[in-house]
Amino acid sequence: MAQLKEMFRERQYKLTSQRQIVLQAFLDHQGEHLSAEDVHNILRDQSSEIGLATVYRTLELLSDLSVLQKMDFGDGRSRYEINEDSTSHHHHHLICLSCGKVREFEDDLLDALESAVARKSNFAVVDHQLKFYGYCQECQKKSET
Amino acid sequence: MAQLKEMFRERQYKLTSQRQIVLQAFLDHQGEHLSAEDVHNILRDQSSEIGLATVYRTLELLSDLSVLQKMDFGDGRSRYEINEDSTSHHHHHLICLSCGKVREFEDDLLDALESAVARKSNFAVVDHQLKFYGYCQECQKKSET
DNA sequence: GTCATTGCAAAACTTTTGCAGGCAC
């Protein structure tokens, strides 16, 4: 959060209370993948409601600053999570095709692949996103009946 | 296309002309990532316009049958491509953060990782999707100025 | 002939935008 203040000062963005509480919502919900509406609801529940449009604008701003990462799990809305100070601390997502739950999977094995892409394609890789689709343990059990 | 007829007969879906020409549009545009509206436009341009709602319904059906794969490149609409008879013939996507163009990258190296995920997480992996974000060669040149 | 499927229009959602008022700096 201190980093954020620094970052905002440098770029001359204003550090409004709305921007702070949006980020705080993500700090309070690590490991989740919040949509704009999720954030809006969280803030309302803690009596610090702000305009939904402001939530959207803040999410976009924080994504541009790489504080958040925008992602899509195919449920018709964008979701965001804190960008874990990127370099190499990467995790991937396991999306259950049956119940839709999203789990995380820690792994760093993709760095080699990133280099290969850069070399073979002349494409300057900045980041990647990897999703696995399948069936979680619970849903596997259920379908064994 | 013959496979499709077979598949439809088995599951007692009706093989309407609309469903055929939607699939044909994908066969005619391999390597592209068509949105519902793209398909609708393509069909209109060849004077075989069908209802947009039908396009959506057909895309969903073909995705459920794993004939198409639904994907998201962050431009606010879903895109689809033919599912290259999955097993191991996988390609990934290189998305340029500057111009938004999407290129493909051929690679099979993820099978090992899929197994690792399955083993470590008790998650039955069916498919995966990998996106690389970065800058394409053209945009790299442009920014060197 | 039956019943899934289509087309159209309306509805439902998510996200964006215009603008007057407010607040961080």
Added chain:
DNA sequence: GTGCCTGCAAAAGTTTTGCAATGAC
């Protein structure tokens, strides 16, 4: 005090849905 930000409401865009008519089997 200035100029960026917010909130509200309206607009824009994509996707879904209800229903009567149509067409595949």
